[in-house]
Each structure stands twice: as structure tokens, then as C-alpha cells.
Amino acid sequence: MTDDKTTLPQTSADTPSGSPLGLAERGYSGVIQHLSAGGAGSALSDVELESRLIELGFVEGAKVEILHEGIVGRDPIAVRVDNVTIAVRRREAMAIIVA
Amino acid sequence: MEAPLLHLALVGTPNSGKTSLFNALTGSRQKVANYPGVTVERKEGFFVTPLGRQVSVVDLPGTYSLRGRSPDEEITRDIVLGKASGETRPDLVLCVADSTNLRLTIRLLLELKRTGRPIVLVLNMFDIATRRGITVDVTQMADALGVPVVTSIAVRKGGTADLLKLTDEISAGVAPQPQENNWRPLSVAELRATQREADRIIASTVSLPSRPDTWTARIDAVVLHPVGGLIVLALILFVMFQAVFAWAQPLMELLSSSFDALGQFVHDTLPAGLLQSFLQNGVISGVGSVIVFLPQIIIIFLFILLLEDFGYMARAAFLMDRIMGGAGLHGRAFIPLLSSFACAIPGIMATRVIDNRRDRLTTILIAPLMTCSARIPVYTLIISAFIPPKQVWGFINLQGLVMFGLYAAGIISALLVSFLIKFFMLRDYAPAPFMLELPDYKMPRPKSIAIGIFTRAKMFLQRAGTTIFSMMVLIWFLASFPQPPAGAADPAINYSLAAILGKAIAPLLAPVGFNWQIAVALIPGMAAREVAVAALGTVYAIEGGKEAAEQIGQVLATKWSLATALSLLAWYIFAPQCASTLAVIRRETGSWKWMATTFAYMLALAYAASLVVYNVAVALGAG
Numbered sequence: 001m002t003d004d005k006t007t008l009p010q011t012s013a014d015t016p017s018g019s020p021l022g023l024a025e026r027g028y029s030g031v032i033q034h035l036s037a038g039g040a041g042s043a044l045s046d047v048e049l050e051s052r053l054i055e056l057g058f059v060e061g062a063k064v065e066i067l068h069e070g071i072v073g074r075d076p077i078a079v080r081v082d083n084v085t086i087a088v089r090r091r092e093a094m095a096i097i098v099a
Numbered sequence: 100m101e102a103p104l105l106h107l108a109l110v111g112t113p114n115s116g117k118t119s120l121f122n123a124l125t126g127s128r129q130k131v132a133n134y135p136g137v138t139v140e141r142k143e144g145f146f147v148t149p150l151g152r153q154v155s156v157v158d159l160p161g162t163y164s165l166r167g168r169s170p171d172e173e174i175t176r177d178i179v180l181g182k183a184s185g186e187t188r189p190d191l192v193l194c195v196a197d198s199t200n201l202r203l204t205i206r207l208l209l210e211l212k213r214t215g216r217p218i219v220l221v222l223n224m225f226d227i228a229t230r231r232g233i234t235v236d237v238t239q240m241a242d243a244l245g246v247p248v249v250t251s252i253a254v255r256k257g258g259t260a261d262l263l264k265l266t267d268e269i270s271a272g273v274a275p276q277p278q279e280n281n282w283r284p285l286s287v288a289e290l291r292a293t294q295r296e297a298d299r300i301i302a303s304t305v306s307l308p309s310r311p312d313t314w315t316a317r318i319d320a321v322v323l324h325p326v327g328g329l330i331v332l333a334l335i336l337f338v339m340f341q342a343v344f345a346w347a348q349p350l351m352e353l354l355s356s357s358f359d360a361l362g363q364f365v366h367d368t369l370p371a372g373l374l375q376s377f378l379q380n381g382v383i384s385g386v387g388s389v390i391v392f393l394p395q396i397i398i399i400f401l402f403i404l405l406l407e408d409f410g411y412m413a414r415a416a417f418l419m420d421r422i423m424g425g426a427g428l429h430g431r432a433f434i435p436l437l438s439s440f441a442c443a444i445p446g447i448m449a450t451r452v453i454d455n456r457r458d459r460l461t462t463i464l465i466a467p468l469m470t471c472s473a474r475i476p477v478y479t480l481i482i483s484a485f486i487p488p489k490q491v492w493g494f495i496n497l498q499g500l501v502m503f504g505l506y507a508a509g510i511i512s513a514l515l516v517s518f519l520i521k522f523f524m525l526r527d528y529a530p531a532p533f534m535l536e537l538p539d540y541k542m543p544r545p546k547s548i549a550i551g552i553f554t555r556a557k558m559f560l561q562r563a564g565t566t567i568f569s570m571m572v573l574i575w576f577l578a579s580f581p582q583p584p585a586g587a588a589d590p591a592i593n594y595s596l597a598a599i600l601g602k603a604i605a606p607l608l609a610p611v612g613f614n615w616q617i618a619v620a621l622i623p624g625m626a627a628r629e630v631a632v633a634a635l636g637t638v639y640a641i642e643g644g645k646e647a648a649e650q651i652g653q654v655l656a657t658k659w660s661l662a663t664a665l666s667l668l669a670w671y672i673f674a675p676q677c678a679s680t681l682a683v684i685r686r687e688t689g690s691w692k693w694m695a696t697t698f699a700y701m702l703a704l705a706y707a708a709s710l711v712v713y714n715v716a717v718a719l720g721a722g
Binding site for chain 1: 168287316323
């Protein structure tokens with residue numbers, strides 16, 4: 001399935017550091033650096049994906065932790081964002097750059 | 100003079116406890132319908148305030164913003180903005196927040212404020228927040244937000260007293276007046292800014308718990324475990340299936356035999372004739388065939404509502420998402436499809452848990468392909484008459500193997516159809532990525548569950564009942580008119596419109612190996628699949644209806660070829676042989692188009708499958 005292709009988002013000059021949450025393992029915890037919908041390869045448009053992520057609380061500075069993952073391709077993942085748990089697919093989580 | 104009805108609207112994120120607040124406010128005084136033209140549930144309820152003001156309240160679909168990224172969220176936006184045709188613009192918007200999880204709702208509230216509507220923030224589930232050590236400075240929060248803030252405990256008696264008091268104050272004109280609407284879709288930068296603003300307000304008014312909810316973490320450690328979670332899911336489903344089949348069975352038999360007894364009573368009391376036949380075979384058996392599904396519907400909804408209230412549904416979707424995703428199905432489609440093995444009607448009704456319209460429609464379209472319990476009598480009749488009970492490979496019963504094959508054929512074709520729908524029909528619709536809040540577990544409240552079941556059962560009886568009932572009467576009419584001539588030797592149905600129709604369509608069905616008797620039996624079989632068994636009995640002039648199934652089988656074995664029997668089995672996997680299901684599809688999708696689509700595609704599949712099976716069987720010498 002195409003979902004398994006997890007290409008790294010293009011890191012351009014304005015994206016200083018960090019790696020996508022979509023590649024992180026279960027148990028990872030970190031802080032959101034920025035959102036970069038461009039390289040995520042989601043079916044949603046960049047603006048739409050970024051908007052939805054913000055609406056679910058994925059904003060810069062939020063603490064995230066991967067609590068659980070699914071059985072097929074370790075996907076989707078359950079992410080603790082501050083005090084809420086959100087399930088997302090790894091593909092969409094590629095847009096969340098953490099460190 | 101009585102004051103005009105005050106219109107309230109409940110807005111909130113999914114899982115904010117909006118619906119339990121709605122139930123607490125209105126009790127059972129609820130009307131559930133669909134918004135015109137869309138598959139979105141419209142819930143309106145009524146209550147009277149302590150000062151006697153009549154209030155109408157609508158429970159709007161849950162949303163994280165007013166952008167309207169799905170038909171459900173567009174409804175919420177349009178009603179709040181007063182743009183929805185035929186809907187009253189709310190006098191007051193109640194923004195409902197889960198007090199343990201304020202971040203997303205406060206952001207939504209800041210966006211709502213731009214619409215200029217009078218708004219109240221309702222801090223719901225305040226008891227749970229207090230128990231977790233969350234303290235909220237309500238006065239300061241109201242100052243910071245610029246809207247009134249009340250706390251509520253929807254699930255406790257008297258827990259909405261503050262809200263009711265405030266409603267009275269507002270209706271007396273003390274409270275905020277509508278402002279100009281300044282809302283427009285927020286840009287990404289504005290979204291960020293409002294979330295920052297929300298976080299700032301929360302930081303200054305809420306002290307977060309020293310103890311997080313350890314129960315949720317402990318349960319999730321098991322329930323969301325990649326392997327353990329699937330085992331738990333399988334166990335839950337096993338119990339659910341047991342309940343639907345085993346617990347519902349005695350009740351269904353009781354209902355069924357009560358209706359039979361009532362029919363018999365009418366038969367014995369009234370003189371033989373049209374009125375007797377209409378009441379017994381049209382009205383009583385028609386109504387009976389609908390009501391007999393009620394126990395299954397109640398039990399399925401009991402499970403669904405319990406799991407939903409507890410917070411498990413989102414977890415089941417999480418576990419099944421990738422497994423179902425390959426066929427283009429959403430994780431949430433799992434439970435409705437499973438329910439459809441009992442009966443497609445509660446299955447289709449259960450698709451209401453899927454909030455994306457496209458995903459819901461796909462699920463509704465394929466639900467009737469799941470082998471429902473009404474197919475079992477037909478399958479058993481034909482299998483026991485035509486398939487020898489011998490062992491294959493030493494340990495597998497051939498009859499059981501055929502039965503399993505029929506179930507598997509249903510599932511595989513459902514997945515294929517879903518895949519094709521995704522590919523060809525609903526391409527223009529933006530797919531819903533799987534982004535879902537996994538709410539903290541909460542103890543389900545019996546009152547809320549009871550109201551939910553009551554509303555569903557009422558809706559099923561009222562609306563599906565009327566459509567199904569009229570179809571039953573039509574089918575009775577076709578099978579009864581014209582009356583046989585005096586002294587006719589053949590069964591009455593052979594002189595009826597059904598027989599005329601059956602014989603007329605028989606040439607069309609000849610290529611799949613059906614004779615005219617089968618064609619005739621298929622017409623009353625439209626009422627419900629299992630009725631075809633009794634109808635075959637009638638056509639072949641065997642008295643005794645369903646009880647005589649064994650005898651019918653013996654007769655059929657002498658009259659049909661094996662190829663015809665296999666062809667009929669293939670037909671029943673796909674055929675849209677159930678007026679009730681079609682009526683429910685019509686109601687749930689709010690459109691005749693999707694009912695017709697389902698009918699047409701299933702009929703085409705049935706014909707194609709039978710054609711292939713019959714010709715292959717004949718070619719192999721079974722003709």
C-alpha cells in the first residue's frame with residue numbers, strides 16, 4: 001500500500017531543526033517545533049491539513065508523546081498532545097516536526 | 100401573552116458531553132430527523148425554564164471549528180450564522196466544553212465570538228474536572244473571554260440548574276445582545292493566533308491537575324495494545340453477537356408467535372374473504388414482520404451507545420482503521436457492518452457513528468451484502484435439499500462449507516464494491532483522513548443510554564414502519580388480486596398479479612435457470628427474504644408455511660436441477676430482496692437516488708452471479 005511510503009518532508013532553509021513525528025517510535029516524547037504540511041503526502045491540501053492539525057491542538061510548543069500504535073505498519077498512532085489524546089495516521093503526522 | 104419560543108443551539112467539539120447535556124435538558128422530549136437533503140442527523144428537544152419560558156434546543160453536529168469541512172460541520176456553521184434555510188437562527192449559542200479538556204473548545208469559542216451571536220460557555224463534566232484536581236476560576240474566565248460562563252454536570256440531577264437560571268436571565272433581556280457578524284473562514288495564521296490566545300486564557304484561569312487520569316492510561320495499555328487490543332475487540336464483538344442472536348431470539352419468537360396468534364384469531368373470527376386476508380396477511384403479518392426486528396435493534400443500540408459513551412468506539416476505530424482502510428472503508432464502519440450480519444436495518448441505522456458523509460454512504464451501500472439472519476432460512480432450505488451432508492477431506496461437512504462460502508462471498512463482494520465505489524463514484528469527495536480524538540473513558544449513564552435507545556426505537560417504528568408497512572400492503576395486494584375463479588384447482592397465488600408478473604419476468608430469469616414458480620415466489624419474498632420460503636411452499640401447493648420447510652425441500656429436490664438451486668443461492672447472496680432494508684436506506688440517506696442505486700447494483704450483481712453459477716454448473720453437468 002502507498003501509505004507505507006514515508007518520505008521525509010523537504011527541509012528548507014526556514015525549517016531549522018527537528019524530525020517528523022510520523023517517523024517517531026512508540027514511547028517518543030518531544031515538543032512541536034513547527035508544522036510543515038508540504039511534504040507529508042496527505043490527501044488533504046497543505047492548508048487544510050495544517051488547519052486540522054492546529055484545530056486538534058498540534059501547535060508550536062505543545063508537548064507530544066506517542067502512546068500507542070496500530071498493528072498494520074505500526075499505524076495509526078495515538079499521540080498525547082498536552083492533556084488530550086489524538087489518533088492520527090503516520091502519513092498526516094509527517095507534517096508535525098518535533099524535537 | 101406567552102413569550103415566543105426561545106431558540107438555543109448546542110455547539111461543541113466531539114466528546115464534549117454535548118449530547119448528555121442535551122438529554123439532561125430535554126429528557127425524552129426530542130425529535131430526531133435528518134436535515135433536508137443531507138445524511139446529517141437533526142436533533143431538537145424542548146424544555147421549560149424555572150420561570151416558565153418555553154425553550155427549543157438543537158444539538159448541532161460536533162465540530163472543532165466553523166470552517167465547515169464536512170456536511171455535518173457546514174450545518175453547524177450555517178445554523179450559527181443563520182444561513183441555513185428553514186432553520187431558525189439561535190437566540191443563544193451554548194458552547195459546551197469538557198471541563199477536563201478545555202484547549203480545543205476555548206479556541207472554538209473564540210472563533211464563535213466573531214459571529215456576534217450571544218454565547219454562553221458551559222463547562223460541562225465539572226464534577227470530573229474537580230475530582231481530577233482541575234480548578235477553574237470561572238469569574239476570571241468569563242472576564243477574559245467576554246462571555247458568561249456556567250458550570251454544569253449534565254449527568255447529575257440538578258446539575259444544569261445554573262444553566263437554566265442563566266437562560267431565564269438571558270430571556271429576560273439581561274444578557275448579551277447580538278453583535279454584527281465578523282466571522283469569515285480563519286487563515287492558518289489566525290487559527291494559530293486563536294489557539295495561542297486560548298492557551299493564554301487557560302494558563303491564567305485554569306490550574307491543571309497534578310494527577311492525570313490514570314484509569315484511561317491503564318485501560319488503554321490493554322485495549323490499544325496492537326495484539327491484546329484486537330483480542331479485546333474480538334471478545335466484545337463475540338459478546339455482542341451472542342446477545343443479538345441469543346438474547347433477541349426468545350423475544351423475537353415471542354413477538355412472531357404473538358402476531359401469528361393474532362392473525363389466526365382474525366382468521367378464525369372473521370368470515371373467509373378479502374377483509375380476513377387483508378387483515379391477516381397484509382396488516383398483521385406486515386406490521387409483525389417489522390416489529391419482530393425491534394429486539395435486535397434495541398440490543399445492538401444498547402451495545403453501541405454503551406461503547407460510545409464509555410469512549411471505546413473511537414478505540415475500535417483506531418484498531419480497525421488500517422485493516423479496513425485497504426478496502427476504502429473508515430475504521431468506524433466496522434461496527435455497523437458487523438451489526439449487518441444480524442440484520443442490515445440496525446446496521447444501516449448504526450452508520451450514524453460515522454461522521455463523514457462519504458464514508459457513511461459507502462458503508463450504507465455495502466451493508467446489505469453482509470449475510471443477514473433472514474437469509475439463513477433460505478440458505479438452509481436449499482442447502483439441505485441439494486447439498487449432500489458428506490465429509491470432505493475427512494473432517495469438513497460439505498453443507499457447512501457451502502454455508503461458510505456463502506458468508507465469505509458476501510464479505511468479499513462487500514469489500515470489492517466498497518473499493519469500486521471509492522474508485523469510481525465518490526471520487527470528488529475529499530477523503531476523511533483518520534484524525535480522531537480518543538476521549539478519556541467515562542462511566543456510561545443509564546438515563547442517557549435509555550433515552551438514546553428509546554429515540555432510536557421510536558424512530559424505527561414510526562418512520563421505517565410506515566414505509567415498510569405500505570410496501571407490505573402492496574405485496575399482499577399483488578399476491579391476492581385478482582381472486583382465483585370459483586372451483587380453481589391451483590393455489591390462489593397462481594391466479595394473482597404476482598403470478599402474472601412472475602410469469603412475465605420468468606423469460607428474463609430463464610437464463611439464470613429460474614422457472615416461473617421461483618419468479619412468483621421472489622415477489623412476496625421482497626417483503627423479507629425468508630418469506631420466499633413460505634411463498635415457494637404456496638406456489639408448489641404445500642400447506643403449512645415455514646414449518647413445512649423440510650417437506651418443501653423434498654419437493655424442490657425433485658423439481659429443480661442442482662444448477663437451478665446453486666443459482667438461487669448465488670442470487671440470494673446479492674439480491675436486494677428486502678423492502679425494509681431499502682426503506683431504511685431511503686430514510687437514512689434522505690434520498691431515493693441512493694435507494695435506487697442500491698437496488699440496481701445489487702440486482703445486477705445477483706443476476707450476473709446467478710448467470711455465471713448456472714451456466715458453469717450446467718456445463719459441469721449439473722443441469
